[in-house]
Amino acid sequence: MQQQCLRHSGNDPVDSELYPEIYAALNSIPKGAVTSYGAIARIVGCGPRQVGYALRRLPKETKLPWYRVVSSSGRISLPKGQGYEVQHQLLCDEGIDFNLKGRIDMKRFSWHG
DNA sequence: TAAATGACTCGCT
DNA sequence: AAGCGAGCCATTT
Numbered sequence: 001m002q003q004q005c006l007r008h009s010g011n012d013p014v015d016s017e018l019y020p021e022i023y024a025a026l027n028s029i030p031k032g033a034v035t036s037y038g039a040i041a042r043i044v045g046c047g048p049r050q051v052g053y054a055l056r057r058l059p060k061e062t063k064l065p066w067y068r069v070v071s072s073s074g075r076i077s078l079p080k081g082q083g084y085e086v087q088h089q090l091l092c093d094e095g096i097d098f099n100l101k102g103r104i105d106m107k108r109f110s111w112h113g
Numbered sequence: 114t115a116a117a118t119g120a121c122t123c124g125c126t
Numbered sequence: 127a128a129g130c131g132a133g134c135c136a137t138t139t
Contacts, residue, residue, distance in 0.1 A: 036121085036122090037120075037121050037122085038121065038122060041121080041122095046135075046136075047121075047122090047133095047134050047135050047136080048121040048122060048134080048135095049118095049119060049120090049121050049122090049134065049135065049136075050121095050134095050135065050136050050137085051120085051121080052119065052120040052121060053119070053120080053135095053136065053137065054120095054136095055120055056119080056120055057137090066120085069120075070120090071120085071121065071122080072121075072122060072123090073122090076120085077120040077121075078120055079120090082120085083120080087120090
């Protein structure tokens with residue numbers, strides 16, 4: 001089922017501009033690059049967990065490149081079966097190279113504002 | 114209001 | 127190299 005968002009519910013972070021900095025940072029990530037939660041946290045001036053929170057609240061249909069955010073270890077934080085495969089595929093489509101252990105070479109692909 | 118949770122990170126073992 | 131625990135702070139219950 002879907003929520004009726006026709007009014008100012010305040011429950012929708014994207015619409016309510018809860019973390020405009022984070023969403024802006026996501027759009028700032030160039031295509032074919034990734035960044036870590038900590039890097040974004042650094043930009044917006046909050047903790048890395050809050051970045052994860054903001055991303056988790058994004059709707060599936062979001063236009064934001066949420067998939068370009070990975071852990072500082074170059075590893076996808078989403079558990080398998082909960083979006084891991086999706087993010088992996090999206091990154092592969094952008095040319096991100098994965099290690100045999102499913103790790104990204106951050107020295108090569110990581111981006112920082 | 115207080116306690117628990119989490120798409121993190123770092124340091125130690 | 128890999129695993130474990132503590133710190134972190136907004137959101138949720």
